[in-house]
Each structure stands twice: as structure tokens, then as C-alpha cells.
Amino acid sequence: xxxxxxxxxxxxxxxxxxxxxxxxxxxxxxxxxxxxxxxxxxxxxxxxxxxxxxxxxxxxxxxxxxxxxxxxxxxxxxxxxxxxxxxxxxxxxxxxxxxxxxxxxxxxxxxxxxxxxxxxxxxxxxxxxxxxxxxxxxxxxxxxxxxxxxxxxxxxxxxxxxxxxxxxxxxxxxxxxxxxxxxxxxxxxxxxxxxxxxxxxxxxxxxxxxxxxxxxxxxxxxxxxxxxxxxxxxxxxxxxxxxxxxxxxxxxxxxxxxxxxxxxxxxxxxxxxxxxxxxxxxxxxxxxxxxxxxxxxxxxxxxxxxxxxx
Amino acid sequence: xxxxxxxxxxxxxxxxxxxxxxxxxxxxxxxxxxxxxxxxxxxxxxxxxxxxxxxxxxxxxxxxxxxxxxxxxxxxxxxxxxxxxxxxxxxxxxxxxxxxxxxxxxxxxxxxxxxxxxxxxxxxxxxxxxxxxxxxxxxxxxxxxxxxxxxxxxxxxxxxxxxxxxxxxxxxxxxxxxxxxxxxxxxxxxxxxxxxxxxxxxxxxxxxxxxxxxxxxxxxxxxxxxxxxxxxxxxxxxxxxxxxxxxxxxxxxxxxxxxxxxxxxxxxxxxxxxxxxxxxx
Ligand SMILES: Nc1ncnc2c1ncn2[C@@H]1O[C@H](COP(=O)(O)OP(=O)(O)OP(=O)(O)O)[C@@H](O)[C@H]1O
Ligand SMILES: [Mg+2]
Numbered sequence: 001x002x003x004x005x006x007x008x009x010x011x012x013x014x015x016x017x018x019x020x021x022x023x024x025x026x027x028x029x030x031x032x033x034x035x036x037x038x039x040x041x042x043x044x045x046x047x048x049x050x051x052x053x054x055x056x057x058x059x060x061x062x063x064x065x066x067x068x069x070x071x072x073x074x075x076x077x078x079x080x081x082x083x084x085x086x087x088x089x090x091x092x093x094x095x096x097x098x099x100x101x102x103x104x105x106x107x108x109x110x111x112x113x114x115x116x117x118x119x120x121x122x123x124x125x126x127x128x129x130x131x132x133x134x135x136x137x138x139x140x141x142x143x144x145x146x147x148x149x150x151x152x153x154x155x156x157x158x159x160x161x162x163x164x165x166x167x168x169x170x171x172x173x174x175x176x177x178x179x180x181x182x183x184x185x186x187x188x189x190x191x192x193x194x195x196x197x198x199x200x201x202x203x204x205x206x207x208x209x210x211x212x213x214x215x216x217x218x219x220x221x222x223x224x225x226x227x228x229x230x231x232x233x234x235x236x237x238x239x240x241x242x243x244x245x246x247x248x249x250x251x252x253x254x255x256x257x258x259x260x261x262x263x264x265x266x267x268x269x270x271x272x273x274x275x276x277x278x279x280x281x282x283x284x285x286x287x288x289x290x291x292x293x294x295x296x297x298x299x300x301x302x303x304x305x306x307x308x309x310x
Numbered sequence: 311x312x313x314x315x316x317x318x319x320x321x322x323x324x325x326x327x328x329x330x331x332x333x334x335x336x337x338x339x340x341x342x343x344x345x346x347x348x349x350x351x352x353x354x355x356x357x358x359x360x361x362x363x364x365x366x367x368x369x370x371x372x373x374x375x376x377x378x379x380x381x382x383x384x385x386x387x388x389x390x391x392x393x394x395x396x397x398x399x400x401x402x403x404x405x406x407x408x409x410x411x412x413x414x415x416x417x418x419x420x421x422x423x424x425x426x427x428x429x430x431x432x433x434x435x436x437x438x439x440x441x442x443x444x445x446x447x448x449x450x451x452x453x454x455x456x457x458x459x460x461x462x463x464x465x466x467x468x469x470x471x472x473x474x475x476x477x478x479x480x481x482x483x484x485x486x487x488x489x490x491x492x493x494x495x496x497x498x499x500x501x502x503x504x505x506x507x508x509x510x511x512x513x514x515x516x517x518x519x520x521x522x523x524x525x526x527x528x529x530x531x532x533x534x535x536x537x538x539x540x541x542x543x544x545x546x547x548x549x550x551x552x553x554x555x556x557x558x559x560x561x562x563x564x565x566x567x568x569x570x571x572x573x574x575x576x577x578x579x580x581x582x583x584x585x586x587x588x589x590x591x
Contacts (some may be wrong), residue, residue, distance in 0.1 A: 015329045019590075056434055056590055076339045090432035094352035095345040103351060107436035155436075 002100050005068065007032045007159060007190055008053060012062030015048045015214075022048040024214040025062060030159075035181075035191040040297060041200045041210035041306065046107050046194035047087055049211075050163045052170040053192065054084050066159070071141065080108060083157030087164050093138045098132040118154055124224065124256075126150035127182065142173030161183060162193040166200060178203055198296035210300060218305045222296055229302050232258050232295035233272035237265045237279065237286040247284070254278045259301055268298070313424045321387065335579055336586040337443030342540075345433065345446025367407035367462050370424070374399050374525070375471065388549075389558035400471045401480065401551035402524040404462050408484040409459040409518070409544055412492035415451035417499045417511050423447075424499070424588070434589055444582035447575075448492045455488030462551035474557030483554055483567075486563075487547035492572040493577025518544040543573055 006029035015023035023045040030036040038046045052064060055071040055078050055179065064071055066078045094102050098119050120271030121238035123129045128144040139147065152160060165181070166174040181204060185191055195201050198242050199213065202222045210218040210225070218225055235255065239247055248260045255269035269275040272291030279286065301307060375396030386397040423429040430443050463480055470521050494509070502508065521531075523543035528536055539545050546566040553563045 054435060056431075057589065075337060076439060079435060080437045082435075086431065086435070089426070091427040092352070092429060092432070094355060095348075095426060099351055102455040103344070103348045104432075104436070106347060107341065107342065107433060107438055109437065182368070 009065045016060040016063035026216045034206045037201045037205035037208035038194040039208050045214040055079050081158050083152035083160040085148050085152050085162040089144050093136045104151045105154040120221040122150040141170050154204045159190045212304045222278045225299045230298040231268040232270045235267040235272045236290040238288045239286050329530035336441045336582040338437035339437040341438050342442040342445035346450045349450040367403050371403050387535035396471045399446045401555040404485045405551045407462050408459045408487040409491045411455040412451045412488035413495045413522045415454050416492035416495035420496050438587040439508045441582045443585050448482050452488045456485050459484035475552045476557050483550050486570050490574040493574040495581040497577040524546050
């Protein structure tokens with residue numbers, strides 16, 4: 001394969017479970033060195049896609065190539081070059097922290113001295129050196145996640161696949177993890193990740209696709225997506241009413257577009273403050289009015305009419 | 311993160327891999343031994359269960375061989391020789407120990423790893439395939455079985471219950487029994503939905519233990535039941551061990567070997583295919 005060919009290439013990639021189509025003929029390509037994300041709500045088909053790319057779930061249709069190889073026939077050779085962090089940690093709880101890395105390295109055909117050297121390095125990287133001899137079970141959620149990432153790096157993978165790397169972690173643990181992932185990216189590891197946190201997607205991804213109901217509804221860099229599918233600013237209004245829908249008619253026309261959520265109204269506009277003045281001029285008295293920049297959350301709302309995290 | 315380890319050797323297609331392409335055998339990277347290594351590592355943290363598994367057959371040997379042996383002085387075997395009851399029952403207990411050890415490991419332990427620990431999910435994300443999982447787990451329970459049978463045989467020899475040099479072959483034969491039962495046990499385990507289903511395993515193992523010509527010669531069973539006994543797997547294990555340990559060796563023993571070999575291979579391929587279906591969906 002030539003160097004400008006994408007590392008991962010999918011066209012018409014489809015996954016069916018019985019009659020149900022979880023992934024519907026999606027196309028995407030991941031270039032070497034980039035951080036590529038799948039952003040989507042629960043059930044969008046992110047994990048199903050990741051499992052196909054990870055060569056642990058056969059595609060029902062379409063074409064998929066990694067490193068120019070076909071997962072259907074070259075699974076083991078492809079997996080030898082991947083690191084996989086699954087949605088749920090699958091650490092070996094019968095083993096200690098360092099043994100987890102040793103054994104995992106052995107699965108990749110590394111020698112015993114190699115895995116020991118590698119484990120020392122990776123535990124350092126994952127800030128788990130002090131816990132090397134500890135059992136896995138008592139570790140905190142963040143530590144387990146870091147160990148899973150450390151383990152997935154044992155074979156020096158060209159592509160690291162992370163399925164919801166920070167779901168369920170507290171904000172501090174998330175930031176530690178993001179920091180580790182940045183380092184990897186700087187070292188040239190290609191990252192493929194899924195998330196349903198828009199801030200995570202904005203932080204980590206050079207490019208992403210927005211998935212919904214098994215389909216890709218938009219693609220681009222976070223900034224391009226926001227520019228294309230949302231306005232520069234958003235005015236968030238909360239009123240002292242049970243149902244914000246009844247006020248929707250009264251703010252209509254104050255911005256480019258209005259979204260009604262159960263607990264607030266979102267007015268999309270390039271100038272939030274100006275829109276805020278118009279709200280007052282119209283005689284409305286919101287409990288709170290907040291002007292903020294558009295995020296990927298707004299992109300998703302615009303594209304699907306739904307919020308990402310429910 | 312500065313050391314770059316040598317790129318892992320890409321698995322080369324061996325004879326099995328080439329065979330697997332034409333037969334319905336699931337993929338593997340020929341790395342099953344690493345799973346055995348993993349089990350040995352985990353076992354170092356939980357060796358106590360191992361020792362208790364050894365005590366049981368030895369207790370049986372002495373309570374039955376010595377206790378019951380005082381009542382039933384001699385037994386005429388199906389091969390025609392007359393031996394003490396202890397000598398008669400020892401080979402059967404060896405076969406049963408091989409079966410029990412193998413079944414325990416390939417059912418309870420495999421089920422735990424499959425459903426709760428999700429061990430194989432992480433293993434299958436590496437170059438290893440479902441065939442490696444099946445071969446690895448079955449090999450491990452085989453090793454465990456070999457340890458049990460070896461210790462049991464040693465006790466039987468020391469206690470003076472073994473007289474033929476053919477008994478040297480009793481150990482490989484016990485491995486064969488372990489292989490057949492652990493393969494079938496693992497295959498069966500892949501169909502289990504919860505721990506409740508394990509009652510089915512007990513329901514199968516108990517009658518096998520009691521009625522495989524274990525405690526009485528086949529000739530003492532009603533003739534209508536004899537053929538039924540001869541169809542079941544432990545009977546072949548018992549008959550094989552008894553032939554070897556009592557020195558009643560003939561080509562007939564090869565029938566038992568063939569039976570156990572076929573059973574083991576069917577279980578092995580079945581287990582690998584089920585792991586593939588369950589985890590690589
Ligand atoms: N093995 C399976 N059998 C049947 N249906 C499945 C299977 N795996 C996933 N699905 C269905 O496919 C759809 C997509 O699931 P998937 O796990 O890919 O979504 P996801 O985007 O990862 O969601 P989440 O954010 O909840 O992890 C869901 O409706 C799910 O119920
Ligand atoms: Mg998922």
C-alpha cells in the first residue's frame with residue numbers, strides 16, 4: 001500500500017443483526033496520524049462499526065480495508081497492528097496489573113523479556129507504576145481505563161481504537177486520560193474513537209463523523225461541522241413555565257433558527273447579545289439568558305432534532 | 311514510550327491453518343499455548359482449589375479399595391483374570407479422576423471466563439482466534455488432569471495396587487480421557503445460559519461415574535443395560551485404564567482409544583465454532 005492511501009477505508013459498510021440493520025452502508029476513511037471520531041447517541045451503531053474495524057465482527061456487506069488488508073481473510077495480521085480499548089473494560093481480574101500487560105503482550109507474540117520491558121514503560125505512561133503488583137479489582141474506574149489503554153499499546157499499534165474511552169469517569173479522570181491520548185497522538189499513533197460527549201470529540205478529534213440510527217449524517221472537522229450546521233453563537237433562554245414549547249412562537253424570528261428543549265429555548269444566531277436585546281424588546285422576561293458559542297451538540301441537534309446525551 | 315519493540319511476528323499459516331481453510335474449523339493463529347501460559351499465571355494466585363481436586367479420588371481409592379475390598383475379596387474381570395477389589399477399582403477411579411478434573415475446568419472455569427470475566431473477548435482482539443481459545447483451554451484442563459492422574463497413579467503404585475508395566479501407559483491414557491471430556495465439556499458449556507444449567511452437567515457426570523463398569527465388571531450388569539453402558543464415554547476410559555493397569559492388553563483397547571479420540575475432536579471443533587458464533591458476531 002502506498003503512503004497516501006488511507007489506513008482504514010470503508011465503503012458501503014453494513015452490519016445486520018437478523019432483520020435489524022445496525023450500520024447502514026457507511027463510507028469513511030481514516031488517514032495515518034489523524035484522530036478520527038464517531039460521534040453519536042446510544043444505539044447509533046458506533047460499537048458495531050468499531051467491532052467490524054477491529055476484525056472481531058464480520059461485516060454483513062460493503063467493503064472494509066485496514067492497511068490495505070481484508071478483515072475477512074487477514075484478521076490476525078490486521079489485529080497484530082491494532083490496539084483495542086473496548087467500551088467495557090475486559091481486564092483479566094485473575095491477574096495483577098503488570099501481569100495483565102505481560103500476558104497481553106504474549107498474545108501478540110512478544111518474548112518474555114520484551115513484555116517485561118514494555119510493561120515497565122507502559123505502567124509509567126499510565127501512571128500505574130505503584131500499583132504494578134496490585135490486583136485489578138480494587139483499582140478505580142479511571143485506573144482501570146488507563147490500564148486498558150496501557151495494555152492495548154503493548155504491541156506498539158499503528159492504530160488505537162477507543163470505544164467511549166471516558167464514559168463513566170469523573171471530570172478529573174477524563175482530563176488525565178485525554179492528556180495521555182494527546183501524547184499518543186503526538187507520537188504519531190492514529191486514533192479512532194467513539195464518544196457521545198461533544199466536548200470529547202472537540203478536544204480530541206481532527207475529523208469526525210456524526211452517526212445516527214446506523215447512518216453517517218455529517219462529516220468534517222469539529223470547526224467545519226459547527227460552521228456548516230450551526231450558527232456562531234447560541235442564546236439559551238429559560239423561562240418560568242412548565243412547557244417551553246408554548247413560548248416558541250413568541251421568539252420565532254429573533255434568530256436564524258429556534259430549538260425547543262423541555263427545559264429551555266435555544267436561539268441560533270451569529271450575534272447572541274443582539275438577539276437577547278430583541279427578546280427583552282419583545283417583552284419577554286426569561287429567568288436566565290446565556291450566550292455561548294455553538295458546539296457539536298448543536299450540530300447534532302440541528303441534524304437530527306435530538307440531543308446527544310439523554 | 312521510547313523503546314520500540316520489534317514488530318510481532320506475523321502468524322504464518324501452518325498445516326492446521328491450511329486445513330482450516332477447507333474444513334469448517336474456525337481460525338486461529340497457532341498461539342493456543344499463550345492461553346495456557348495465562349492460565350498457569352492465574353493459577354499461581356489460586357492453587358488451593360487445585361489441591362482439593364486431588365484429595366477426592368484418593369479418598370475414594372482408600373475408602374472403597376480398602377473398605378469395600380474387605381467385603382469383596384476378589385473380582386473376576388471382563389478380561390477373565392481374578393484380582394483383588396482394590397486392584398479392580400483403582401483403574402476406574404483413575405479414569406473417573408481424569409474425567410472429573412477435566413470437566414470441572416472446562417465447564418465451570420470456562421463458563422466464568424466466557425460470561426463474566428469476558429476473558430475471550432479481550433483475547434480475540436489480539437491475533438488469537440477462536441481455535442486458539444478452544445485448543446488453549448482444553449490443553450490447560452488436560453494439563454490439570456495429567457497432574458491429578460499422575461498423583462493418583464503414584465499413590466496407587468505405592469499402595470501396592472498396581473502390578474503391570476503396562477501401567478506406565480495409564481498416564482497417557484488418562485490424558486486421553488481428559489482430552490475427550492474437557493473438549494465435550496467446553497462444547498457443552500458454550501450452550502449454558504446461567505449457572506442453573508450446570509445441574510445438567512452433574513446429571514450427566516454422576517451416572518457415568520456410577521455405571522461405567524466402575525465398581526462392578528460389565529458382565530454383572532443386566533444384558534439389556536450392557537450395550538447402553540458400552541455406548542457411554544467413561545466406560546471406554548475405564549476399560550482402557552483397566553486393561554493397561556491389570557496388563558490385560560489387546561487390540562480391543564484401540565477401540566476405546568478411537569472412541570475417545572473422536573469424541574475429543576468433535577468437542578474441540580464444536581467448542582471453537584461455538585466460541586466463534588458467540589463472540590465474533
Ligand atoms: N449482537 C447484537 N445483536 C442484536 N442487536 C445488536 C447487537 N449488537 C448491537 N445491536 C443493536 O445495534 C444497534 C447499535 O448498537 P451499537 O452497540 O453499535 O450502538 P452504539 O452506538 O455503540 O451505542 P452505545 O452508545 O449505547 O454504546 C443497537 O440498537 C443495538 O441494540
Ligand atoms: Mg457502544
